[in-house]
Amino acid sequence: MCGICCSVSFSVEHFSKDLKEDLLHNLKRRGPNSSKQLLKSNVNYQCLFSGHVLHLRGVLTAQPVEDERGNVFLWNGEVFSGVKVEAKENDAQIMFNYLSSCKNESDILSLFSEVQGPWSFIYYQASSHHLWFGRDFFGRRSLLWHFSNLGKSFCLSSVGAQMSELANQWQEVPASGIFRINLKSASISKSVVLKLYPWKYISKENVIKGCVNSLTQISANLPTFVSVVANEANLYLKEPVVPLNMMLPQASLDIHRSNISSTPPTRETLQVFLTDGNMKEIVQQFIDVLSIAVKRRVLCLPRDENLTPGKVLKTWNRKANVAILFSGGIDSMVIATLADRHIPLDEPIDLLNVAFMTKEKPIPTGLNKKRIKQKNCEIFSEDSSKNAAAGRGGGAAAAAATSPDKQFSVPDRITGRAGLKELQAANPSRIWNFVEINVSLEELQKLRRTRICHLVQPLDTVLDDSIGCAVWFASRGIGWLVSQDEVKSYQSNAKVVLTGIGADEQLAGYSRHRARFQTHGLEGLNKEIEMELGRISSRNLGRDDRVIGDHGKEARFPFLDENVVSFLNSLPVWEKANLTLPRGIGEKLILRLAAVELGLTSSALLPKRAMQFGSRIVKMEKNNEKASDKCGRLQVISLENLSIEKEITV
Structure with missing residues (x-):
């Protein structure tokens, strides 16, 4: 993970040798292990490259990296497969070595077509004045662009910053392919031409499937002096995945539903499907491919390797290297179970479970004393979170946390605790750190305003606000470890956070999938899944x-x-989901069957519950909003208010 940025200026009066303070601050938070800037000046333009590295593999390699010909590379990604990177090598350096040896455009596209893993990058070719940049096929790494209204400068960055001007000036670079700009030509013509090298799929019959995002769509929100055109040679990147199987059944399916629809689902209900030999084999194949994916993501990490031979670090003294955004639902339970297969047994795994304070209900007069006692023991304010981070949780905090606090007894907390028990039963030798992360309304409002607001942008809906805030607090990892014996303040220092995103989109997990199926059948469901992934x-x-x-x-x-x-x-599609069956079975059916095969119990039957509802963040403020509404809470605040926050400690 890195924070990468390139600021380009075509005029001397608009050029600065330093990034704006708030943008630099935001980039440094992404890459705390190394920060470096590099200036490249030309008679026609100036480029300021800024790289901030979170060190995760190989030798710490400061970015930007530069070769003897003046080429410059910024990389925010992970090579998990496709391009060979040895265990002790740094993938940024390896990618740059390959790029430096590329002789033409086709070589560059072939290289990025081979990489499996998330990435965004910026690459400057000094001799040709070309600036290349882009994101992987799924857009798993952020990259934004910002073009000045005067046409004198533009900026590419992993993250934006609050601006006193219009909120929509930072926009996400579309994950439509790789872009190239000729900086010299742009300076002379006073216009920026983005040449697109799109993703395309080549089948065995050599039929080319066109890119999803048209040039017109990409250009729609850009200033008039910026245009997007296809590259002259019609070169493209090879899509890294096969297209969605849109096949429909020839006849009605035997889907084992004779008694399923009318009775509450049980684990035995799911096991009926596994009596089908073909289905059982498909489920095992799914487990195998997902297990390898998890393995790649939990083993590409530095671990304690400097121990004296034969000496094992005591388990209680080990720190978790991997954390999981954990609700106890089917997605996070399967990921946790597979992670348990591959992470060293003496290494804890952090399960990050977030809850937002629910509004108190009126309490009868006779219970006032009890209420006063609870009030005196409230621990989940921002101040106590800071104490947790420093390991200084107060006595009142510990006293309160020993008894369940109903204000944080949200659905995801309940299922999370149940999921923890399942994992502990499956592997009692593992230390599972169930981190109870509790957020008050006051803390939510303050940190949304000072930290989260600009991270969610340029997205701006109520849904983006809810999910963005919930994920920010969860991944921060400041909370409490609660056991029968004690309550400890805790901060997760794991650098890698696994998340289950992508399961619902591919396996018909959302209610809109069910609605589409009910109105348009399997054909409509296929189109909905295709749209979701796209x-x-x-x-x-x-x-x-x-x-x-x-x-x-x-x-x-x-x-x-x-x-x-x-x-x-x-x-x-019918081997992945069966929406004629009730919630808790029909959606994500193949994943539920995988959970049964992995030995999971009640979590295999939990119906889909979105994070914003499970954590109860949607109940904290306005309740009459639609998810698609623009969110006023995400609007840009003034720079004067922003300056108050600069050195906030979280």
Whole structure:
């Protein structure tokens, strides 16, 4: 994970040798282990490159990196497969070595077509004055662009900053392919031409499927002096996944539903499907490919390797390297179970469970004394969170946390605790750190205003606000470890955060999938799944990368591993979901069957519950909003108010 930025100026009066303070501050939070800037000046333009590294693999390599020919590279990504990177090598340096040896455009496209894993990058070719940049096929790493209204400068950055001007000036770079700008030509013509090298799929019959986002769509919100054109040679990147199987059944399916629809679902209900040998084999294949995806994401990490031979670090003294956004639902339970397979047994795993304070209900007069006692023991304010981070939780805090606090007894907390018990039963030798992260209304409002607001932007809906805030607090990892014996303040220092995003989109997990199926059948369901996966870069992933990266942590998405997506795309829809069946079984059916095969119990039957509802963040403020409404709470605040926050400690 890194914070990368390139600021380009075509005029001397608009050029600055330093990034604006707030933008630099936001980039440094993403990359706490190394910060470096590099200035490249030309008679026609100036480029200021800024790189901020979160060190996760190989030798710490400061960015930007530069070769002897003056080429410059900024990389925010992980090579999990496709391009060979040895265990002790740094993938940024390896990618730059390959790029430096590329002889033409086609070589560059071939390189990025091979990479499996999330990435965004900026690459400057000094001899040709070309600036290349882009995001991976799913857009798992954020990259924004901002063009000045005067046409004198533009900026590419992992994260934006609050601005006193219009809120929509930072926009996400579409995950439509790789872009190239000729900086010399742009300076002379006073216009910026973005040449697109799109993603395309080549089938065995050599039929080319066109890119999803048209040039017109990309250009729609750009200033008039910026245009997007296809590259002259019609070169393209090879899509890393196979297209979605849109096949429909030839006849009505035997879906084992004779008694399922009329009775409450049980684990035995799911086991009926596994009596079908073909289905059982498909489920095992799914487990295998997902397990490999999780393995790649939990083992590409520095671990305690400097121990004396034969000496094992005591388990209680070990720190978790991997955390999981954990609700106890089917997605996070399967990820946790598979992570348990591959993470060293003496290493704890952090399960990050977030809850937002629910509004208190009126209490009868006779219970006033009890209420006063509870009030005196309230611990989950911002101040106590800071104490937790420093390991200084007060006595009152410990006293309150020993008894369940109903104000934080939200659905995800309840299912999370139940999921913890399942994991402990499956592997009692593992230390499972169930981190109870509790957020008050006051803390939510303050940190949304001072930290989260600009991370969610340029997305701006009520849904973006709810999910963005919930993920930010969860991934921050400041909370409490509660056991029968004690309550401890705790802060997760795991640099890698696994999240289950991508499961619902591919496996018909949302209520809108069910609605589409009921009105348009399997054909409509296929189109809905195709649409969901096609828009995941702009709807979710850039935002989540910015939000999690703000803590100097890296989001990793096992369900969006290229091999996992290709496997699921290859299956007909009825082998992934069966929406004629009730909630808790029909949606994400293949994942529920995988959970049963992995030995999970009650969590395999939990119906889908979105994070904003499970954590109860939607209940904290306005209750009459629609998810698609523009959110006034995300509007840009004045720079004077912003300056108050600069050195906030979270």
